[in-house]
Amino acid sequence: MASSQSSSSASIGLNATNSAPLCHCSQPTSISISWTDANPGRRFFECEEHGFFEWLDKDMPCLWPKKSLLEAREKIRRQTEEIKALREALCRANAQVAKVHLTRSTAPNVDILKSIEDIVKAQTIHFDQKFLQFVVYSWGGFVVATTVIAYMLKG
Incomplete structure (x- = not known):
């Protein structure tokens, strides 16, 4: 961590x-x-x-909730960086597709365009999967944090 x-x-x-x-x-x-x-x-x-x-919370966080919250925070930060990198890769791929689209008029380029479109589709699917994973982990972290805060306020 x-x-x-x-x-x-x-x-x-x-x-x-x-x-x-x-x-x-x-x-x-x-x-x-x-x-x-x-x-x-x-x-x-x-x-x-x-x-x-x-x-507002006068008591310091206990050891295990503190550790869990810090781990969740770091995981969310890593996933945010991954999403940023994936978005940048997607933008670069879209720029490549746009360049190929300009030269689409000749027959041999159709195969190249098709392969680039397949790559972009695969990257888009991968990005969507990573984004969904980020959302799930973020909610998991939120639930853990909320539970810990509720537990600390109860006790």
Whole structure:
């Protein structure tokens, strides 16, 4: 499992509630989730404009949920990079097909075009499979993270 020293967070799209602290500017804060190595899945209030920060989850994550969340985070990052590489490969293949399409008027090029179209179709199918796999793993990670957070809040 690779570790990341950079801090990261994700806003969970909730508006601040009546019990949420106000920023020093007297504006409501939003709730975000930390994805740092030290605090994966831990929620906090923040004001992005002024840097206000206060933990919502007062307790630190336990060892096994922390490890699971970090592993899920790394898997999602790897899959995101794979999808980016696949998209770039697909764009390059589409550019090759476009070049061949310009010279399609001669008979010998029809066979070349057919083989390139077959390659592009195969790459598209492979991309779709990887994308579906990414979605499944992402939801799995989300379910694990949600379960861990719910368990931590219960106990």
